[in-house]
Amino acid sequence: MKGSPAQPLCGFSNAVVQILRLHGVEDYRAHDVLQDPDLRQGIKDYSNWPTIPQVYLNGEFVGGCDILLQMHQNGDLVEELKKLGIRSALLDAEKDQEKK
Numbered sequence: 001m002k003g004s005p006a007q008p009l010c011g012f013s014n015a016v017v018q019i020l021r022l023h024g025v026e027d028y029r030a031h032d033v034l035q036d037p038d039l040r041q042g043i044k045d046y047s048n049w050p051t052i053p054q055v056y057l058n059g060e061f062v063g064g065c066d067i068l069l070q071m072h073q074n075g076d077l078v079e080e081l082k083k084l085g086i087r088s089a090l091l092d093a094e095k096d097q098e099k100k
Contacts, residue, residue, distance in 0.1 A: 001030050001053035009034060012065035013053045019072045023081060024089025058084055 003009030005017050009032075020028065033040035033052055040052065047054055047061045055062045057080055062068065071077040078088040 001032065002034050003032055005030050010052075012051070015065050016053050016055060016068055019068055019077070022072070022090060023077060023086075024092075025081065025086060057081075 001008060001010075001013040001016065003013055005020075005028075008014035008017050020026075031039060033043065043052070043054055044050055049061070049064060051064045054064055055068050062071070062080075068077065071080065078090060081088050
């Protein structure tokens with residue numbers, strides 16, 4: 001990503017951080033590609049994906065901000081997190097809404 005989760009330095013990196021927060025995902029690694037031009041180019045070459053941030057789940061490349069947003073919107077992200085043993089916080093939020 002550009003920047004850090006605490007201080008994203010582009011809108012796309014910020015969007016990824018916000019999506020992960022919505023799902024209650026806080027334990028993840030992030031690397032500031034602005035600090036290392038070799039890493040910035042290397043990650044693009046490795047994934048064959050031209051944009052940053054890039055999201056990997058369990059070491060597997062998922063895509064960029066647009067893909068993560070799409071997965072969030074269609075519910076696929078909840079399922080992918082479940083495969084990793086992570087319960088999305090959105091499921092609990094839905095339960096709370098049903099109780100009201």
